[in-house]
Amino acid sequence: MKLSIRGPIIPSDYQMIYDWFGIDAVSPKKVQDFLDKIDPDNKEDIILEINSGGGSVFAASEIYALLKEHPNNVIAKVLGLAASAASFLMLGANSTLMTPTAQVMIHNASSMASGDYRDMDHTSSILKNTNLAIANAYKLKTGKSHEELLSMMDNETWLTAQQAKQIGLIDEIMFDNGDLTNSIVASANTPFSDGILPQAVIDKFRNEVLGMQLPNGPGQSSQLNNVVPNQTNKIAEPQQPKEEPKNMDLETLKNDHPQLFEQVKNLGYQEGITAENKRIQDIEDLQMPGNEELINKAKFEDKMQASDLAVAIIKAEKARGTNYLNNVNKDAAIINQVPGSNAPTDQNKDAQVANALDQALNNAQLEDQNALTNALEGALK
Structure with missing residues (x-):
């Protein structure tokens, strides 16, 4: 072993x-x-x-x-x-x-x-x-x-x-x-x-x-330090008092770790740009005729997410459909109030001639050709 x-x-x-x-x-x-x-x-x-x-x-x-x-x-x-x-x-x-x-x-x-x-x-x-x-x-x-x-x-x-x-x-x-x-x-x-x-x-x-506090038990700092031969030992500087651990907030990070703060800031900036580009693209994918104003407002004024905009568009489309049906019913009610009339008579010239001839043949007591001719001329006038 x-x-x-x-x-x-x-x-x-x-x-x-x-x-x-x-x-x-x-x-x-x-x-x-x-x-x-x-x-x-x-x-x-x-x-x-x-x-x-x-x-x-x-x-x-x-x-x-x-x-x-x-x-x-x-x-x-x-x-x-x-x-x-x-x-x-x-x-x-x-x-x-x-x-x-x-x-x-x-x-x-x-x-x-x-x-x-x-x-x-x-x-x-x-x-x-x-x-x-x-x-x-x-x-x-x-x-x-x-x-x-x-x-x-x-x-x-x-x-x-x-x-x-x-x-x-x-x-x-x-x-x-x-x-x-x-x-x-x-x-x-x-x-x-x-x-x-x-x-x-x-x-x-x-x-x-x-996130732990170092224990301060007896002798924690005592150790055998390896000193190189033929080297002059330096007098150790007095230890500075230990600072209490700081809560790591944004201001502390900025002051105590400026390089890390800049890295975090730049990373957040890049992620913000990526997220905003995706939000705009998702909104563009929801383009529908009649919703242009709503979409532009969602992009630049309300800063809406695509999911919220989709709900708004559905509500707008529903309202638009309801208004259309209401207008159709209103117009139909007005038309129904107009009184009806008889269908127009046939104004065909041949039909008039035929009817006149039939009436003349039935009603006239014609004994000769001249009487028939006069009847026809009368019917045609």
């Missing part, structure tokens, strides 16, 4: 933040979760693979205790670096091994502090006690005195695998066939980062992204 100790050693409540960013880190909770999953009947060795620049003293101390108390045999393997807090965390294992190219670094605990001379004296006292506590772990492993170990910590001591074995800090050098006389680590004087996120980043992420 392998347990990886890579990246900074952090408090448990920071683990989620490092995981969210995809940064390697280890906390007591992460180690505890790993150990809790081991079946009590499983007596397999736990291989602790270490490549860490250190981190929180108290988190490392908790992991040290978890490893010491576990019933399974724990073997620590320093694959690259066990510096600062990681240098005593590894001692929680039953045995410790190093690769020939790995290094161990031990130094004093450090912290940030602010206040008057009494606060500084108090912080100094805490740091000295922390150094004594760390030296206890080194003493149990090496058998050296507190004085000698504290002196090594004062001088920030870097140890190769061979040197660490000589003072009893580790038990074995990996891949050593007995002929290794010197172990030199490449770029020993090259600065490196301990990988610990600044406290300001933790606070900002908690307050603005997760």
